[in-house]
Amino acid sequence: MEGDVSFMCPKCGKAKIVRTKHERKLATQYTCPECGFTGPN
Ligand SMILES: [Zn+2]
Numbered sequence: 001m002e003g004d005v006s007f008m009c010p011k012c013g014k015a016k017i018v019r020t021k022h023e024r025k026l027a028t029q030y031t032c033p034e035c036g037f038t039g040p041n
Contacts, residue, residue, distance in 0.1 A: 011037040 003021030012035040019030060031038045
């Protein structure tokens with residue numbers, strides 16, 4: 001969907017993290033399912 005972003009986990013590089021425009025706007029935290037890393041963006 002337009003505005004969505006996806007990227008590999010910056011810590012372990014194993015998991016693909018997808019965030020929607022809506023989630024970024026709300027500054028929703030993400031959690032890596034592989035290593036548990038959390039981050040704001
Ligand atoms: Zn990770």
